Amino acid sequence: MRKQDSTNARNEASILRNCGMAYALNVIGGRWKPTILFSLLEGKMRYNELRKTIPGVSERMLVAQLRELEEHGLVRRNVFPEVPPRVEYELTELGHSTEPMLQCMSDWGNMHRKKEQVIAVQ
Amino acid sequence: MRKQDSTNARNEASILRNCGMAYALNVIGGRWKPTILFSLLEGKMRYNELRKTIPGVSERMLVAQLRELEEHGLVRRNVFPEVPPRVEYELTELGHSTEPMLQCMSDWGNMHRKKEQVIAVQ
DNA sequence: ACGCATACTTACCTTTTTGTTAGTACTTAA
DNA sequence: TTAAGTACTAACAAAAAGGTAAGTATGCGT
Numbered sequence: 001m002r003k004q005d006s007t008n009a010r011n012e013a014s015i016l017r018n019c020g021m022a023y024a025l026n027v028i029g030g031r032w033k034p035t036i037l038f039s040l041l042e043g044k045m046r047y048n049e050l051r052k053t054i055p056g057v058s059e060r061m062l063v064a065q066l067r068e069l070e071e072h073g074l075v076r077r078n079v080f081p082e083v084p085p086r087v088e089y090e091l092t093e094l095g096h097s098t099e100p101m102l103q104c105m106s107d108w109g110n111m112h113r114k115k116e117q118v119i120a121v122q
Numbered sequence: 123m124r125k126q127d128s129t130n131a132r133n134e135a136s137i138l139r140n141c142g143m144a145y146a147l148n149v150i151g152g153r154w155k156p157t158i159l160f161s162l163l164e165g166k167m168r169y170n171e172l173r174k175t176i177p178g179v180s181e182r183m184l185v186a187q188l189r190e191l192e193e194h195g196l197v198r199r200n201v202f203p204e205v206p207p208r209v210e211y212e213l214t215e216l217g218h219s220t221e222p223m224l225q226c227m228s229d230w231g232n233m234h235r236k237k238e239q240v241i242a243v244q
Numbered sequence: 245a246c247g248c249a250t251a252c253t254t255a256c257c258t259t260t261t262t263g264t265t266a267g268t269a270c271t272t273a274a
Numbered sequence: 275t276t277a278a279g280t281a282c283t284a285a286c287a288a289a290a291a292g293g294t295a296a297g298t299a300t301g302c303g304t
Contacts, residue, residue: 008262008289011153011178020231021156021224027234029151031133031292034143047251056133058293063252072234083301084250094234102143104226109142112149112194112216130259130292153262169281180263185282205271206280 027072028098032057032065037095037102040075044090074098149194150220154179154187159217159224162197166212196220 003009015022028037035054039045045053051062066089069075074095080086125131137144150159157176161167167175173184188211191197196217202208 003289006289014178015153015157019156019160020228020233020235021160022153022231023235024227024231025147025151025156027231029147031137031144034141034147035137038141038143056136059252061292085300087251094237098230101226101230104223105146106142108220108223109144109146109149111142113142113145115216125259128259133292181282183262207270209281
């Protein structure tokens with residue numbers, strides 16, 4: 001839970017209001033969101049599929065990050081009234097609109113990593 | 123200080139190895155780095171200038187994030203042997219190479235924020 | 245009656261990030 | 275001799291993020 005009156009929370013809020021990039025980081029940042037987003041760019045997936053696709057996520061974290069993505073309107077959660085239950089996650093239009101940004105970050109990250117490796121190897 | 127053997131640290135490390143985007147987030151993420159980077163895109167700045175330009179940063183945080191940016195090779199720190207001391211921070215070539223990515227994130231963030239406002243007003 | 249499968253939820257704990265406060269070194273100007 | 279300016283550093287505290295383990299609901303097959 002968040003403390004609304006901490007300096008920490010106030011600093012975050014004021015930056016989110018003033019800086020689009022910080023805002024973007026808030027929406028797509030976090031330990032597991034990049035991986036989730038890249039998975040969903042391939043197409044819709046069920047909860048357990050995601051869990052198997054993403055090595056290392058705990059259930060708590062996976063659910064939490066999916067919920068945040070949903071709150072921010074990037075992901076749609078479709079529940080089918082079946083037993084055993086079936087829940088599919090897919091990107092919304094807004095979710096798909098992040099693709100160029102994600103690609104940009106991914107490319108930059110990969111380039112930068114390669115540079116580091118080259119330096120390390122020399 | 124980091125615990126190298128925590129699950130937390132291991133998860134982070136393995137994601138950084140496999141996902142360029144997570145890697146990029148690691149380099150440009152954090153509460154104050156977006157603001158610092160945008161400030162330095164305008165040109166070199168002294169420590170106190172940065173501090174005055176960025177409302178709300180504590181000295182500890184400003185120094186910490188500048189050091190991380192330096193470690194990752196995005197920022198160069200120039201110390202002039204004068205009294206009172208003068209230290210100038212500027213982006214390296216690698217730092218400047220982040221500009222398209224930063225712009226992309228900033229644009230997406232601003233667009234997304236506007237959408238939320240429109241929804242809130244309706 | 246019992247276990248299985250799915251998609252979670254809950255309580256609790258550890259790790260990491262961020263913030264607060266006070267202090268350092270050096271020289272010049274009043 | 276004392277304060278001011280610059281660019282920090284260190285010790286400590288609070289908040290947020292992340293991880294662990296156990297439990298929930300439902301209906302089907304055996």
